[in-house]
Amino acid sequence: MAKQLTPQETMRIDLNPPKEGWMDIPVKIKEGIYSYATKPEKVEDVGMPNPHKWAVTDEDWGLPENWKEVFLEGFRERLEKHRSFKIFMDICVRCGACADKCHFFLGSGDPKNMPVVRAELLRSIYRGELTTAGRILGRLAGGRKLTRQVLKEIWYYMFQCTECRRCSLFCPYGIDTAEVTIIGRELLNLFGLNINWIQEPVSNCYKFGNHLGLQPHTFKQNIEFMLMDIEEFVGIKIEPTFNRKGAEILFITPSGDVFAEPGIYTLMGYLMLFEHIGLDYTWSTYASEGGNFGFFTSLEMAQRLNAKMYHEAKRLGVKWILGGECGHMWRVVHQYMNTFNEPVDSLEEPVSPITGTKFENAKSLKMVHISEFTADLIKHGKLKLEPSRNDHLKVTFHDSCNPSRAMGLLDEPRYVLKNVCNNFYEMPENTIREQTFCCGSGSGLNAGENMELRMRGGLPRANAVKYVSEKHGVNVLANVCAIDRATLSASMEYWCPDVAVAGVSELVANALIMEGENDRSLNLRGEEIPGRGTQDEEAQEDV
Amino acid sequence: MDIIISLGAVLAIIVVALVGAQATGLQYLLGIIIPYAAFAVFLVGFVKRVLDWARSPVPFRIPTTAGQEVSLPWIKSAKLDNPSTTSGVIARMALEIFAFRSLFRNTKAEWRSGFLIQGPAKWLWLGALLFHYGFLVTAVRHLRLFVDPIPAWINGIDMIDGMLQIGAPPVYISDLLLIGGLAILLVRRLALPKVRYISLPADYFPLFLILAIGITGLLMRFFFRVDIVGVKTLVVGLASFRPTLPDGIGAMFFIHVLLVCTLLAYFPFSKLMHMGGVFLSPTRNLANTNRMKRHINPWWKPPKFHPYEEYEDEFRELMKEAGIPVERE
Amino acid sequence: MKLSSLLEQHREHIKDEWIRRIANTYPLKTARFLREKHDEFANPVGSTLEKAITSLFSEIINECDPDRIAGLLDDIIRIRAVQDFSPSAAVAIVFMIKDIVRDRLAGEIKKGDLTEELFTFESTVDRIALLAFDVYMKCREKVWEIKMNDVMQRPFMLMEGAMCTSYMLRRGNMHLEKIGNDDEFTDIRRSNN
Known part of the structure; x- marks a missing residue:
C-alpha cells in the first residue's frame, strides 16, 4: 500500500508552528487579511508624499531610492515630537499582560497580533537602527535592521490593528498600541503605502x-x-x-x-x-x-x-x-x-x-x-x-x-x-x-x-x-x-x-410619540412592529 | 539561546568578582572604584534619560479612559479611572504605581469562579507586586550600612522586616518577597509560551542579575559570613567620600557588590527605566479634560484645508439648483 | 468489551487529546494559550473548542444526530474558515479522532477482536468529515456573500444621486407595486443598471 497521508501531514503543508523567535519568521502576506493598495491619484489629491501605483502582491512596492533614510529620519522626528512614542519605545518590559487582550490575536491565533509584538516590530527597528547599544549588540539588544521585508511586515501588521486601545487599558505603564500604530502608519504614509479604503x-x-x-x-x-x-x-x-x-x-x-x-x-x-x-x-x-x-x-x-x-x-x-x-x-x-x-x-x-x-x-x-x-x-x-x-x-x-x-x-x-x-x-x-x-x-x-x-x-x-x-x-x-x-x-x-x-x-x-403621527405600525425600517398591525391585517391573518 | 546568553553573562560577572576578590589591588577596584563609577553612571544615566523623555513634548491629551467621563451632573463619573482633576490623576497614578492597578484589572473576570488568584495574569500581578516591594524594602534596609549612627526609622523597618523570627540571624520578609516574586516572574516567563515568545535577552538578563544579587545576599547572611564591621567601614567610607579598604571582608561580598554595580550601570540603558517612565506616561498622567480646557501643542501649525469659499466655487451651480443657500450668487 | 463502551471508558482522555491536537494546528505559542485559559469571553476560540469537542464526542458515541453534529462542527469550523487554514486543514480536525482512537485503543481492539466495530466507527467519522466539508463550504460562501454585499454597498460603485444599493433595491420593490411608475425611483433604478 502506498504511503499514508495523515491529517497532520496535510496540515503541515500550510502551517509550520514557528520554533524560532518572531524576528526570524519572514512575513507571509495573505489574501483576505490585507486591504488593497492606495491609488496614486487619491494620494495626490491631498498632496501626500510619493503617490505611485503599487499592489500589495508586488515584489517591489515602489519605494524611493532613499527610503531607509526617510523612514529612520521620520522615526527620529516623531520620537522628538511625541513623548508618548519615545516612552513607549523605551519602557516596555514585555510582561505579556496585553498579549491576550487583542481581538485580532484572540480571533486569529497569529502571535504577531499580540499587541506587544506589534509594537516590537517598530521597537526592534528603534533599537537596531537608532540606539547605540542596539547598533553594536544587534540581536542581543533586541535590535534588527530595517529591510524591505521588515517594512512589509510592519505594513501588514499596522493594518491589522484597529487602534482600539484595549491593550493600553491592561498595560501597567499605559503603553498604547494605538499610539504606536498611528505613528507606524504615519511612517508608511511617507511612501504612499496606505490602503485605498482609507485613502x-x-x-x-x-x-x-x-x-x-x-x-x-x-x-x-x-x-x-x-x-x-x-x-x-x-x-x-x-x-x-x-x-x-x-x-x-x-x-x-x-x-x-x-x-x-x-x-x-x-x-x-x-x-x-x-x-x-x-x-x-x-x-x-x-x-x-x-x-x-x-x-x-x-x-x-x-x-x-x-x-x-x-x-x-x-x-x-x-x-x-x-x-x-x-x-x-x-x-x-x-x-x-x-x-x-x-x-x-x-x-x-x-x-x-x-x-x-x-x-x-x-x-x-x-x-x-x-x-x-x-x-x-x-x-x-x-x-x-x-x-x-x-x-x-x-x-x-x-x-x-x-x-x-x-x-x-x-x-x-x-x-x-x-x-x-x-x-x-x-x-x-x-x-x-x-x-x-x-x-x-x-x-x-x-x-x-x-x-x-x-x-x-x-x-x-x-x-x-x-x-x-x-x-x-x-x-x-x-x-x-x-x-x-x-x-x-x-x-x-x-x-x-x-x-x-x-x-x-x-x-x-x-x-418617540410625534405630533401628528400615524398609527405607527411600522418602524423606521418600514417593517411591521409585531402586535401593532392594523385591525384589518390582523383580521386577515385570522382568516 | 537568549536564556543561556543572559545566564552566562551573570555567571561571568560572578567569576570576575571571585577572581578579583583574591588580590588586594583588584579589591580596591571592586570595592571602591567600580562602585563609584557604577553609581555615577546610574545617576547621570537615569537623569539624562528622564530629561530626554521630558524634552519631547506631549502634543495631545490622550488619557486612556477606564470609566465614566464627567458629563451631566446626575451621571456618576469614575473619579479614579477617568479623572478630570489633578487630584484624581494623582490618585490614579498612585494606585498604578503602588498597587499596579492596571495589572490587577486582569483578575476581574475571574472573581466569579470564586478564586482570587487564578491564571497567568494574576500571577503576573502578584509576582510583580511581591518583587517590587521586596526590592524596595531591601534597598531601604541597606541604608543602615551607609550611615552611622543608624537612624531610628531604618532600624524600625529592619525590625519589622525581620519580625518573622525564623532562624538566626532572622530571615527578612523582604528577602522572601524579593526571591519569591522573582521566581514567579522568571517561571512565568519561561513557562508561558506567549510570554516566552516575546522575551528578549534584555528580559532574562535583569531577572538573573537581580536573582543573583538576592542569592549572594542571602548566602552572605547565612552561609558565607562576611566581616560585617569591615563591610560597614567600607560602605560608610564610600558614602562619606573617604574610602578605606579593610582587610578580610570575604569574597562573597565582592561578588554581591559587583553584581549590584552591574545592575546600577545597566539600569539607565535598559527596560528597567520603566521605573521612571511610568510617571511620564501620557495615557495615565493626564486628566480627561479635553473638552473643558484647551491643550496646547507646542509644534502646532495651522492646517492646510479646503476652505468653504473654494468648495462653493466648485459646486455653486449644483448648490443653487438644489436650493442650498450660497454666499455669492 | 465492545468498542462503544471502550470509547465511553476512555472518553476523557480521547476528548482531551482531540482538543490538544486541534490546538496544536495553531502556531506553538497560540496552541498553549488555547488550551490553558478557559474564560469564555477572554478566550473565545479556546473555550468554543473545548465545549464543542466535548459535546461532539458525546454525540458520536451516543446518539449521532446529524443536525446536532453539524451544529457543533459549525461552532469550530466557522472559526477555522476565517483563519489561516487551507480547506483541508480546516476540516481535517475530524479525522484526528481516528488516529487518537487507534493510538489509544490499539491493544484492546486487537485483543477483543473489535476490528469490525472499528471499521463502523471510522465510517461514521468519514461521514462526519463530509458534514464538516458542507459546513466549511457554507461558511466560506457566507464570507463571500458578505464580501459581495459589501462591495455592492460601496459608494464608489454608485452613480451620482443614488443611495445604498441594497436599500434602493428593497425600496424599489416596495414602491413598485404601490406607486408603479414613480419617476424618481425608476430614474434611480435606471441609472444603477
Missing part, C-alpha cells in the same frame, strides 16, 4: 466634505429620501435646513449614516428627534462628515480634515456644534480637535435650548455628543416616549472603542436605551464598558477584501453577543458608531445571524 475617503472628504464623496445636492437629496420614508412610515413631514446661517446649532454626523443601511435609520432617528423638540439647527453639506479617516493616515491629515467643522460653524454663525453617533469621530473630536484648532470666538458655551442644561464638560470645545444631549432631554422629561413599541426587541449595547476608552461615554447611551426599550441586557462584564471588544473593523479596516481579517477580529465581540442572544434572546445590538453599524452587521451575519444592529437614535425615534 479614497480621505481624498473625498477633502474635496467634497465627506468620505463618500457625496456632492452637496446629493447629500441633500439622500436626506430627502429619508424624509420621504419618515413621511410614509410615521406620517409626518419634516423639513430640515442645509447650510443655514443663523441656526443655533450645527449638526455633524458621519456620512456613512447618510448612505448605508442600517445607519440611515439612525439618521432618520436624528431627524425625528430634532423635529420632536423643535431644535433650531442646520445640516452642512460642506462639513458633512463627522468621521475622520485622515486620523488613519497621519495626524496632520486628521487635522486638515477636522478643520472644516470649526470653519463651517464660524461661517454659519452657530452657537455650538452637536455631534452624532460615531466612534473614531469622537476620538478625534474629544481628544484632538481642541488642540488641532484655534478657538472660534463666535461659538458659545453649549447650553441645551430645550432644558437649559449647560454642558460644562464641553465648555471649551463647544461640541456635545448626541447621547449626552438626548440623555439630558429624557432626564428632564422633554421627550414623549412609548418604549413599548420596542418591546419585540431585546437589546444589548456594544460600547465602541473610542467613546469608551478615549472619552468615557458609557452611561449616557445606556440611560437613553433603558428609557426607550423595556428589554435591555448587558453582555458579560469583561466585554463591555472600558473593557469592550472592538467590532474588528475599526480604524479604516472596514473594507470588503479583508473580510477574513474582519471576521476574526469580530469574533470576541460576536462571542459575547452570542452568549446574551442564547441566554436572554437578545436580537438587537445597539451602538453609537457609524462604523459599528456597518461592520457589526457583517460580523453578526457570520457569527450570530439572529441579531440585528441598530443605532441608539433609531431606537429612540421608534419610541
Whole structure:
C-alpha cells in the first residue's frame, strides 16, 4: 500500500508552528487579511508624499531610492515630537499582560497580533537602527535592521490593528498600541503605502466634505429620501435646513449614516428627534462628515480634515456644534480637535435650548455628543416616549472603542436605551464598558477584501453577543458608531445571524410619540412592529 | 539561546568578582572604584534619560479612559479611572504605581469562579507586586550600612522586616518577597509560551542579575559570613567620600557588590527605566479634560484645508439648483 | 468489551487529546494559550473548542444526530474558515479522532477482536468529515456573500444621486407595486443598471 497521508501531514503543508523567535519568521502576506493598495491619484489629491501605483502582491512596492533614510529620519522626528512614542519605545518590559487582550490575536491565533509584538516590530527597528547599544549588540539588544521585508511586515501588521486601545487599558505603564500604530502608519504614509479604503475617503472628504464623496445636492437629496420614508412610515413631514446661517446649532454626523443601511435609520432617528423638540439647527453639506479617516493616515491629515467643522460653524454663525453617533469621530473630536484648532470666538458655551442644561464638560470645545444631549432631554422629561413599541426587541449595547476608552461615554447611551426599550441586557462584564471588544473593523479596516481579517477580529465581540442572544434572546445590538453599524452587521451575519444592529437614535425615534403621527405600525425600517398591525391585517391573518 | 546568553553573562560577572576578590589591588577596584563609577553612571544615566523623555513634548491629551467621563451632573463619573482633576490623576497614578492597578484589572473576570488568584495574569500581578516591594524594602534596609549612627526609622523597618523570627540571624520578609516574586516572574516567563515568545535577552538578563544579587545576599547572611564591621567601614567610607579598604571582608561580598554595580550601570540603558517612565506616561498622567480646557501643542501649525469659499466655487451651480443657500450668487 | 463502551471508558482522555491536537494546528505559542485559559469571553476560540469537542464526542458515541453534529462542527469550523487554514486543514480536525482512537485503543481492539466495530466507527467519522466539508463550504460562501454585499454597498460603485444599493433595491420593490411608475425611483433604478 502506498504511503499514508495523515491529517497532520496535510496540515503541515500550510502551517509550520514557528520554533524560532518572531524576528526570524519572514512575513507571509495573505489574501483576505490585507486591504488593497492606495491609488496614486487619491494620494495626490491631498498632496501626500510619493503617490505611485503599487499592489500589495508586488515584489517591489515602489519605494524611493532613499527610503531607509526617510523612514529612520521620520522615526527620529516623531520620537522628538511625541513623548508618548519615545516612552513607549523605551519602557516596555514585555510582561505579556496585553498579549491576550487583542481581538485580532484572540480571533486569529497569529502571535504577531499580540499587541506587544506589534509594537516590537517598530521597537526592534528603534533599537537596531537608532540606539547605540542596539547598533553594536544587534540581536542581543533586541535590535534588527530595517529591510524591505521588515517594512512589509510592519505594513501588514499596522493594518491589522484597529487602534482600539484595549491593550493600553491592561498595560501597567499605559503603553498604547494605538499610539504606536498611528505613528507606524504615519511612517508608511511617507511612501504612499496606505490602503485605498482609507485613502479614497480621505481624498473625498477633502474635496467634497465627506468620505463618500457625496456632492452637496446629493447629500441633500439622500436626506430627502429619508424624509420621504419618515413621511410614509410615521406620517409626518419634516423639513430640515442645509447650510443655514443663523441656526443655533450645527449638526455633524458621519456620512456613512447618510448612505448605508442600517445607519440611515439612525439618521432618520436624528431627524425625528430634532423635529420632536423643535431644535433650531442646520445640516452642512460642506462639513458633512463627522468621521475622520485622515486620523488613519497621519495626524496632520486628521487635522486638515477636522478643520472644516470649526470653519463651517464660524461661517454659519452657530452657537455650538452637536455631534452624532460615531466612534473614531469622537476620538478625534474629544481628544484632538481642541488642540488641532484655534478657538472660534463666535461659538458659545453649549447650553441645551430645550432644558437649559449647560454642558460644562464641553465648555471649551463647544461640541456635545448626541447621547449626552438626548440623555439630558429624557432626564428632564422633554421627550414623549412609548418604549413599548420596542418591546419585540431585546437589546444589548456594544460600547465602541473610542467613546469608551478615549472619552468615557458609557452611561449616557445606556440611560437613553433603558428609557426607550423595556428589554435591555448587558453582555458579560469583561466585554463591555472600558473593557469592550472592538467590532474588528475599526480604524479604516472596514473594507470588503479583508473580510477574513474582519471576521476574526469580530469574533470576541460576536462571542459575547452570542452568549446574551442564547441566554436572554437578545436580537438587537445597539451602538453609537457609524462604523459599528456597518461592520457589526457583517460580523453578526457570520457569527450570530439572529441579531440585528441598530443605532441608539433609531431606537429612540421608534419610541418617540410625534405630533401628528400615524398609527405607527411600522418602524423606521418600514417593517411591521409585531402586535401593532392594523385591525384589518390582523383580521386577515385570522382568516 | 537568549536564556543561556543572559545566564552566562551573570555567571561571568560572578567569576570576575571571585577572581578579583583574591588580590588586594583588584579589591580596591571592586570595592571602591567600580562602585563609584557604577553609581555615577546610574545617576547621570537615569537623569539624562528622564530629561530626554521630558524634552519631547506631549502634543495631545490622550488619557486612556477606564470609566465614566464627567458629563451631566446626575451621571456618576469614575473619579479614579477617568479623572478630570489633578487630584484624581494623582490618585490614579498612585494606585498604578503602588498597587499596579492596571495589572490587577486582569483578575476581574475571574472573581466569579470564586478564586482570587487564578491564571497567568494574576500571577503576573502578584509576582510583580511581591518583587517590587521586596526590592524596595531591601534597598531601604541597606541604608543602615551607609550611615552611622543608624537612624531610628531604618532600624524600625529592619525590625519589622525581620519580625518573622525564623532562624538566626532572622530571615527578612523582604528577602522572601524579593526571591519569591522573582521566581514567579522568571517561571512565568519561561513557562508561558506567549510570554516566552516575546522575551528578549534584555528580559532574562535583569531577572538573573537581580536573582543573583538576592542569592549572594542571602548566602552572605547565612552561609558565607562576611566581616560585617569591615563591610560597614567600607560602605560608610564610600558614602562619606573617604574610602578605606579593610582587610578580610570575604569574597562573597565582592561578588554581591559587583553584581549590584552591574545592575546600577545597566539600569539607565535598559527596560528597567520603566521605573521612571511610568510617571511620564501620557495615557495615565493626564486628566480627561479635553473638552473643558484647551491643550496646547507646542509644534502646532495651522492646517492646510479646503476652505468653504473654494468648495462653493466648485459646486455653486449644483448648490443653487438644489436650493442650498450660497454666499455669492 | 465492545468498542462503544471502550470509547465511553476512555472518553476523557480521547476528548482531551482531540482538543490538544486541534490546538496544536495553531502556531506553538497560540496552541498553549488555547488550551490553558478557559474564560469564555477572554478566550473565545479556546473555550468554543473545548465545549464543542466535548459535546461532539458525546454525540458520536451516543446518539449521532446529524443536525446536532453539524451544529457543533459549525461552532469550530466557522472559526477555522476565517483563519489561516487551507480547506483541508480546516476540516481535517475530524479525522484526528481516528488516529487518537487507534493510538489509544490499539491493544484492546486487537485483543477483543473489535476490528469490525472499528471499521463502523471510522465510517461514521468519514461521514462526519463530509458534514464538516458542507459546513466549511457554507461558511466560506457566507464570507463571500458578505464580501459581495459589501462591495455592492460601496459608494464608489454608485452613480451620482443614488443611495445604498441594497436599500434602493428593497425600496424599489416596495414602491413598485404601490406607486408603479414613480419617476424618481425608476430614474434611480435606471441609472444603477
